[in-house]
Amino acid sequence: MKRSQIALAIACALSAPLFAAAPAADEPIEVIRPPQNINLGMVELGKKLYFDPRLSKSGFISCNSCHNLSMGGTDNIPTSIGDKWQQGPINAPTVLNSSLNVAQFWDGRAADLKAQAGGPIANPGEMGFTHTLAVNVLESIPGYVREFAQVFGSGKIDIEQVTSAIAEFEKTLVTPNSRFDQWLLGKADALTAQEQVGYQLFKSSGCVACHNGAAVGGNSFQKMGVVEPYKATSPAEGRSAVTGQDIDRFSFKVPTLRNVEMTYPYFHDGAANTLTEAVDIMGRLQLGRTFNAEENASIVAFLKTLTGDQPSFTLPILAPSSDSTPRPKPF
Amino acid sequence: MKRSQIALAIACALSAPLFAAAPAADEPIEVIRPPQNINLGMVELGKKLYFDPRLSKSGFISCNSCHNLSMGGTDNIPTSIGDKWQQGPINAPTVLNSSLNVAQFWDGRAADLKAQAGGPIANPGEMGFTHTLAVNVLESIPGYVREFAQVFGSGKIDIEQVTSAIAEFEKTLVTPNSRFDQWLLGKADALTAQEQVGYQLFKSSGCVACHNGAAVGGNSFQKMGVVEPYKATSPAEGRSAVTGQDIDRFSFKVPTLRNVEMTYPYFHDGAANTLTEAVDIMGRLQLGRTFNAEENASIVAFLKTLTGDQPSFTLPILAPSSDSTPRPKPF
Ligand code: HEC
Ligand code: HEC
Ligand code: HEC
Ligand code: HEC
Ligand SMILES: [Ca+2]
Ligand SMILES: [Ca+2]
The missing domain is CATH 1.10.760.10 (Cytochrome c-like domain)
Structure with missing residues (x-):
């Protein structure tokens, strides 16, 4: 930069606050801010897990089945459809901005997103699986084994890593700019x-x-x-x-x-x-x-007017199962 | 460009065939070529329809449920799960490169992708809906009404437009570059x-x-x-x-x-x-x-080695239903 350009840049930077209106500090509703302190490797892995129906017993139901990110992070039906078309007991809340919640679930029984994420996998009425079986499936898929090792620097996949990655992805699901x-x-x-x-x-x-x-x-x-x-x-x-x-x-x-x-x-x-x-x-x-x-x-x-920018990302491509991957039980 | 640069560019262009190996013309397998003559407006609309579970009776099943584009365009289970968890009769083929098929379905009963696309919507064992109801749903959604009008230049949505748009999207699902x-x-x-x-x-x-x-x-x-x-x-x-x-x-x-x-x-x-x-x-x-x-x-x-580049696109965001949209019947 030439000296004159630098001077101009500084002048602009200093004067900017004069032009931009200050956020309305006295309003009871606050602006949504883009997520901070995000671990991008965990986000990419968590996104895959969020879309992966192999975390369910049937091989058919993923987080995105009930919290469809094409449809505001929910399923738009009164109560959800779970494993074997079981009727759920309660309406599925959106995952959008759920990182801002004081606690998770309608009754707040999960403290945070990480604590929440293990729930549906093992819930017989939702994904109908167990944590052990879900981890076994992931460990049998070379693409996941490599990605977990890359992100967590450990040779072994465990459910803590799975729920941490999903929660990290969910942290990115905020909708600013309404x-x-x-x-x-x-x-x-x-x-x-x-x-x-x-x-x-x-x-x-x-x-x-x-x-x-x-x-x-x-x-x-x-x-x-x-x-x-x-x-x-x-x-x-x-x-x-x-x-x-x-x-x-x-x-x-x-x-x-x-x-x-x-x-x-x-x-x-x-x-x-x-x-x-x-x-x-x-x-x-x-x-x-x-x-x-x-x-x-x-x-x-x-x-x-509270509808914000929906999360925008490329549909994840999931690594294929290997010959040793336990097969889903759809029926 | 300076004259010398132009000369160099021409020289490079002319000499390129000398370096690049010619496609192997005598092999029984041919290279997959990127799709041609694509109507991009129809593709974007068809992509939304492909991901929209509101084309099913339950509001839960979309084309992507059984032909999951995160998983090679299929559901990776022996026979599919349809409306109310009905067990399908046959394995779901991939939609990837299906535009190259001589005909659609295992028995070839649909001549092409457009003829095929109406099938699952009205199949009681798949999406369990009717074409009339599906069109009624779409017509009640302002976001779709605008997009259909933009793409087809007509004031009225019909099933022909729906299947044309889905088929156009499917034409893009080729996997070159294996x-x-x-x-x-x-x-x-x-x-x-x-x-x-x-x-x-x-x-x-x-x-x-x-x-x-x-x-x-x-x-x-x-x-x-x-x-x-x-x-x-x-x-x-x-x-x-x-x-x-x-x-x-x-x-x-x-x-x-x-x-x-x-x-x-x-x-x-x-x-x-x-x-x-x-x-x-x-x-x-x-x-x-x-x-x-x-x-x-x-x-x-x-x-x-036949695994090619998977279709890569941003997860579509679907326009919300309106107050007058007929509600799905999940149970
Ligand atoms: C005393 C607390 C309280 C007040 C005041 C209140 N709400 Fe609510 N609101 C709730 C609770 C709790 C729920 C969830 C109730 C349930 O689902 O059973 C809710 C749910 C809603 C919902 C449905 C959201 C969803 O996704 O299901 C809307 C919309 C809403 N409120 C708007 C309003 C409006 C508009 C007002 C003012 C007229 C208002 N609320 C006043 C506590 C309140
Ligand atoms: C079969 C449907 C279904 C599946 C699959 C499912 N959920 Fe849910 N989810 C629900 C329902 C229903 C609730 C509300 C339960 C309650 O509050 O008691 C919920 C609650 C939540 C909440 C709390 C939101 C809030 O505001 O309280 C989060 C976050 C969430 N789910 C994320 C996930 C993740 C991550 C997965 C996959 C690992 C998943 N869900 C799988 C139906 C589902
Ligand atoms: C006479 C024709 C014919 C020959 C020769 C043939 N195939 Fe096939 N192939 C088929 C047919 C038809 C199917 C589908 C059969 C079915 O699904 O019932 C098939 C299916 C397959 C499948 C499963 C694909 C899928 O997605 O389900 C594979 C893999 C395959 N063939 C590989 C081979 C290999 C390798 C050879 C040589 C050893 C071979 N085929 C020889 C006709 C043939
Ligand atoms: C409930 C599961 C299910 C749903 C939903 C579904 N399909 Fe299919 N699809 C199948 C099955 C199973 C077959 C094979 C049927 C047969 O060959 O008789 C098939 C066949 C196809 C084929 C033929 C491929 C080939 O190689 O022959 C295409 C293309 C296709 N589907 C596209 C779609 C589109 C587009 C939608 C949504 C409008 C859709 N499918 C919805 C399960 C499903
Ligand atoms: Ca709701
Ligand atoms: Ca198959």
């Missing part, structure tokens, strides 16, 4: 007038008490049915299953509202098909407030 | 000595009579069990179901051997787990020849 975040970052015309009205209503009527922070939820457990009871179509009792406390009955982790446009159907039993319905129920059951059609539409319009 | 093709194109050290021995055996013992051309198969129907009958684990009788001719009983479309390392288990009933087994059976049943372990291993080593 129109709402652009607005928070100072792009005043990123939201329409109706969307801004919706956001004001979302704040003034009290939704932000539970849905706040970067994930617009995910950071507390709250009673479902504060003002009026919720007639769930599932017997799940939520947080009390973990704490054993009666006061936690029907408390659930507040779901993130990021990308909520894509994560229908809504609620832990998947009983609400549309955002209109979910917003109406929330208003009445949580706040004792009945929104008129226009108010409801404004809130829904605002919620749709 | 080590074998590099060798055919003159890279003499692309194959090891053992692999070259395997290829010579593959030619000299008569495999190429049926497995030839760019797909190393896919271009004729042949009896399974020429010298010795094949004891299939499935009742399928193959080509005779289409022609009604007794002579075609147990004739099947010769499968492509491209990427055969990834398309286990083998044969129309998926009964052979390993290439070693499949090569042994082929030798005995089709040619009356029993390969010793070394010969078998050489042929298997050669077959593995």
Whole structure:
């Protein structure tokens, strides 16, 4: 760089804050930030494991079957289809931004993503496998043996490595750059007038008490049915299953509202098909407030501005099984 | 360009053929060429449809469920899992290079990829839907309505457009650049000595009579069990179901051997787990020849050189359903 160019560069760098609007610090919703401290080798390995149906007994079901990254990180059906088409007990939450959750699962029974990831593999109603069998399969596949050795520097694959890699991949599944975040970052015309009205209503009527922070939820457990009871179509009792406390009955982790446009159907039993319905129920059951059609539409319009950039990556190619790989048991 | 540079460029261009080895014109296997005359808009749309489980009754099964592009375009189980976990009657062939097939399905009952693509959507044992319902779903999704209008310039979605787009995407699923093709194109050290021995055996013992051309198969129907009958684990009788001719009983479309390392288990009933087994059976049943372990291993080593570049693309993001989208019926 010539001296004059350097001077100009410094001048620009110094003056930049004058032009860019400062993030709106006093808003209850925060901008999603791109993930940090990411181990890229673990991410690439975790991505493969996330897409690999050989972690299931049948050889047919992968994490992506129920948390489809083409569809907002969920399966868009009320309760999931598991091994042998078993009907799951509860709606599958999105994996998008799940790293921001205070804990994992509707009742928070897993502390973090790593603790969570072992669950579905060994759950008879989900992937129907065991950790030992899953590790045996991976150890029989030369492509995986090499990649685990490269990433973990150890000669032996274990379930800790498997869940660490999957969790590291999941950490990358954040969705920054939604129109709402652009607005928070100072792009005043990123939201329409109706969307801004919706956001004001979302704040003034009290939704932000539970849905706040970067994930617009995910950071507390709250009673479902504060003002009026919720007639769930599932017997799940939520947080009390973990704490054993009666006061936690029907408390659930507040779901993130990021990308909520894509994560229908809504609620832990998947009983609400549309955002209109979910917003109406929330208003009445949580706040004792009945929104008129226009108010409801404004809130829904605002919620749709929370759809961010979906994770974008090349479909992973999985290393083939070897002659010694235990074969799946589909039937 | 300066005059001297232009002269050099021309000199290089002219002299190139002197250095590059000419393709081996007298070999029974031809190089796979990248696809031509591709309509990119249709490809992008077809890719989304290929990954969209909303084309199934349950909302859970997409083309990619059974022809998983992370796993060589197949499901790697003997017979497929369909709607409600129904067991399919026959092994799912790979979609990779299926555009090179003389006809589609083991018995060739579909003339081409477009004719094929309507089948699974409406097959009660596969996606369990109907064409009308599938089109209704697509028409209710604004993202699809716009994309179909953009690609087909028509206001209305129909099943013809759906199958055309899927077929166009499938045309891109060729796998050029295998080590074998590099060798055919003159890279003499692309194959090891053992692999070259395997290829010579593959030619000299008569495999190429049926497995030839760019797909190393896919271009004729042949009896399974020429010298010795094949004891299939499935009742399928193959080509005779289409022609009604007794002579075609147990004739099947010769499968492509491209990427055969990834398309286990083998044969129309998926009964052979390993290439070693499949090569042994082929030798005995089709040619009356029993390969010793070394010969078998050489042929298997050669077959593995037929693995080409797998299709590489960004996982498609699917437009969300709207409030009016008919909901899937998973149970
Ligand atoms: C058969 C369907 C199915 C499969 C397969 C599956 N999940 Fe889930 N997943 C669910 C359901 C249902 C829940 C909610 C369970 C609950 O809260 O009790 C869930 C919860 C989660 C959560 C917690 C999200 C939150 O906000 O609480 C994460 C993270 C997750 N799954 C990741 C994975 C990973 C990683 C895999 C593969 C190793 C996987 N899932 C496989 C259905 C599935
Ligand atoms: C007292 C806490 C609380 C308040 C206030 C609240 N919510 Fe919720 N919200 C929850 C909980 C808990 C759930 C999950 C309930 C369940 O699934 O059973 C939820 C679920 C939702 C869902 C469904 C998300 C999904 O993916 O299933 C939407 C949408 C929603 N809330 C929007 C709102 C709106 C809009 C308001 C204000 C009108 C609001 N919430 C007020 C706690 C609250
Ligand atoms: C439930 C599993 C399943 C689903 C879903 C499925 N297929 Fe298939 N596919 C099969 C099976 C099994 C066959 C072989 C049937 C036969 O030959 O009789 C097949 C055959 C094919 C073939 C012929 C290949 C050849 O070499 O003959 C193509 C191409 C194909 N499918 C593409 C698709 C497309 C496109 C979709 C989605 C619209 C799809 N499949 C959905 C299982 C499935
Ligand atoms: C007379 C024709 C013919 C000859 C000769 C022949 N094949 Fe085949 N090959 C077929 C047919 C037909 C099939 C499918 C049979 C079935 O699935 O029931 C097949 C299947 C295969 C398969 C399994 C592919 C898959 O994806 O399922 C392999 C591997 C194979 N052949 C290799 C060979 C080798 C190696 C030789 C020589 C030793 C050979 N073939 C000779 C016709 C032939
Ligand atoms: Ca949901
Ligand atoms: Ca096969």
